[in-house]
Amino acid sequence: MIETEHLQKKYGELEAVKDLSFKVDSGQIWGLLGPNAAGKTTTMRILTGFLPATSGRASVAGYNVFEQAEEVKKEIGYLPETVPLYPEMTVEGYLSFVAEIKRVPKAKRKSAIDRAVEITGLPSVRKRLVKNISRGYRQRLGLAQALIHNPKVIILDEPTIGLDPAQIVEIRQLIKSLRGEHTIMLSTHILAEVTQVCDGVVIINEGKLMAAGRLEELTSAYREKDGVYLKLKKADNEVLNLFRQLPGIDGAAQEGEEIRLEWDRNTDRREEVIKFCLDKQLGLLEMRSLALTIEELYLRIVSGGVEQ
Amino acid sequence: MKAIWSIVKKEFLSYFSSPIAYIVIFTFLLLSGFFFYSLVSWFNSVTIQLAQNPYYYQQININQMAFSPFFHNLSIVLLLMLPLLSMRLFSEEKKMGTEELLFTSPLSVTQIITGKYLASLLILLIMLVLSAIPAAFTFIYGNPELVPFLLGYLGLFLLGAAFLGIGIFWSSITENQIVSAVLTFGTLLLFWVLSWVSYSVHGLWQSVLNYLSFFEHFDSLTKGIFDTTDLVYYLSFAFFGLFLTHSVIQSRRWR
Numbered sequence: 001m002i003e004t005e006h007l008q009k010k011y012g013e014l015e016a017v018k019d020l021s022f023k024v025d026s027g028q029i030w031g032l033l034g035p036n037a038a039g040k041t042t043t044m045r046i047l048t049g050f051l052p053a054t055s056g057r058a059s060v061a062g063y064n065v066f067e068q069a070e071e072v073k074k075e076i077g078y079l080p081e082t083v084p085l086y087p088e089m090t091v092e093g094y095l096s097f098v099a100e101i102k103r104v105p106k107a108k109r110k111s112a113i114d115r116a117v118e119i120t121g122l123p124s125v126r127k128r129l130v131k132n133i134s135r136g137y138r139q140r141l142g143l144a145q146a147l148i149h150n151p152k153v154i155i156l157d158e159p160t161i162g163l164d165p166a167q168i169v170e171i172r173q174l175i176k177s178l179r180g181e182h183t184i185m186l187s188t189h190i191l192a193e194v195t196q197v198c199d200g201v202v203i204i205n206e207g208k209l210m211a212a213g214r215l216e217e218l219t220s221a222y223r224e225k226d227g228v229y230l231k232l233k234k235a236d237n238e239v240l241n242l243f244r245q246l247p248g249i250d251g252a253a254q255e256g257e258e259i260r261l262e263w264d265r266n267t268d269r270r271e272e273v274i275k276f277c278l279d280k281q282l283g284l285l286e287m288r289s290l291a292l293t294i295e296e297l298y299l300r301i302v303s304g305g306v307e308q
Numbered sequence: 309m310k311a312i313w314s315i316v317k318k319e320f321l322s323y324f325s326s327p328i329a330y331i332v333i334f335t336f337l338l339l340s341g342f343f344f345y346s347l348v349s350w351f352n353s354v355t356i357q358l359a360q361n362p363y364y365y366q367q368i369n370i371n372q373m374a375f376s377p378f379f380h381n382l383s384i385v386l387l388l389m390l391p392l393l394s395m396r397l398f399s400e401e402k403k404m405g406t407e408e409l410l411f412t413s414p415l416s417v418t419q420i421i422t423g424k425y426l427a428s429l430l431i432l433l434i435m436l437v438l439s440a441i442p443a444a445f446t447f448i449y450g451n452p453e454l455v456p457f458l459l460g461y462l463g464l465f466l467l468g469a470a471f472l473g474i475g476i477f478w479s480s481i482t483e484n485q486i487v488s489a490v491l492t493f494g495t496l497l498l499f500w501v502l503s504w505v506s507y508s509v510h511g512l513w514q515s516v517l518n519y520l521s522f523f524e525h526f527d528s529l530t531k532g533i534f535d536t537t538d539l540v541y542y543l544s545f546a547f548f549g550l551f552l553t554h555s556v557i558q559s560r561r562w563r
Contacts, residue, residue: 087404101409
């Protein structure tokens with residue numbers, strides 16, 4: 001649904017995006033992840049047709065972004081980083097204007113506005129002036145304008161920036177509810193957002209693609225060891241040594257109140273570990289798997305400079 | 309066409325949702341009313357004095373004595389006021405970030421520029437029509453010639469259209485409305501007085517400078533002389549402004 005090939009964008013001497021290729025399947029939510037100034041906004045502006053690329057190819061909903069710009073613009077909903085609102089309009093008036101310029105036929109305009117207002121939870125502020133509604137509502141209105149023409153693809157640039165924690169949760173729920181019907185790409189530098197919302201991720205740094213793929217594929221590809229964290233009633237060096245003698249365990253270490261056990265990626269030692277704890281009466285309270293978190297993945301990819 | 313209309317509607321309404329349009333129209337009408345009153349009352353007193361002499365009485369013409377200077381005065385007021393109407397057209401969109409919405413919608417740059425320009429022309433039209441109301445009374449109580457009067461207003465409209473064309477160009481350059489207004493004002497004034505130096509140059513340059521000057525073309529229209537060169541001059545000025553705006557917007561996005 002969204003595809004780029006060797007995308008490059010230069011601002012004069014500065015190369016903001018270098019040789020970027022990735023692909024997002026239909027109906028999924030993908031995150032565009034990277035530190036500040038990584039080229040996320042530039043990439044999104046190219047996809048939406050706001051900026052042309054210096055070289056390379058990009059297609060959205062089957063249309064070439066550069067050659068069939070008008071077709072692409074009909075199929076795309078875009079929430080830029082600064083929500084593009086006209087303060088002097090009412091919420092309803094604003095949505096009606098956006099519907100008009102997004103070529104929603106006149107007969108369907110009213111129902112399109114109703115639908116967008118309903119999905120984004122704006123009914124209570126519908127008649128109010130945009131300048132008088134709160135930050136959270138403005139962000140929702142930004143989302144409402146992005147989906148008013150029921151586009152196949154929605155591009156969201158930092159949709160939760162500047163919101164309070166409760167609003168962040170609401171906006172994420174809202175985005176998740178759009179999965180399936182729409183293909184969504186959102187940029188963020190909040191890692192938790194990716195794990196909670198996205199199916200896949202494109203990680204870029206300094207304009208270069210660092211990794212791209214479905215979350216589980218990426219985390220398993222970058223994981224070297226499997227293992228568990230254990231919480232025991234009794235945890236001291238003696239216990240650690242007991243674990244180290246266990247066959248198949250490559251490492252045991254104390255991490256805070258927990259013990260971290262590691263073993264080879266292709267085996268599963270969990271059952272044995274539990275049995276061992278019960279036999280030795282170590283007082284097993286908790287056990288969780290050592291899955292690679294997105295934070296670890298991100299740090300490994302971005303700071304380590306590892307390329308897939 | 310429908311797409312252009314949505315932009316016209318939005319721009320027109322947003323002029324009236326800020327004080328700008330009200331203040332510009334109000335000030336323009338205040339000044340035009342004052343000029344009209346002072347010229348017509350001056351004309352009256354002159355007429356009474358000249359009424360004794362049948363030869364001079366024949367020469368009295370309200371079109372030349374009151375309307376022509378009236379149009380000249382209004383043209384200066386337009387020069388001062390119209391930069392304030394055009395300054396926000398693109399500058400504001402840029403500052404608010406709403407240009408990303410406009411330029412990622414399935415509208416062409418030409419449609420967006422045309423829509424915005426037409427909306428500003430509409431305000432100009434309102435200003436001119438309202439300013440003509442006092443003059444309408446002279447047609448009820450006297451018998452001025454209609455055609456030169458209408459040509460004068462046509463001249464004002466064309467002049468204003470050219471001003472707004474230059475204004476929209478400067479507003480596409482900067483996100484600061486004041487900068488946009490000042491640059492527009494400077495450009496307009498320069499083109500206004502261009503013919504002043506034509507006395508010190510000769511030959512081709514003299515005719516080029518005279519041709520480019522706003523003043524020269526406006527003068528003949530206020531005298532009731534309609535020449536298609538004047539029409540072409542103003543329309544090409546306006547079109548040139550819009551063309552430059554288009555180039556600026558395209559080039560910024562392609563840079």
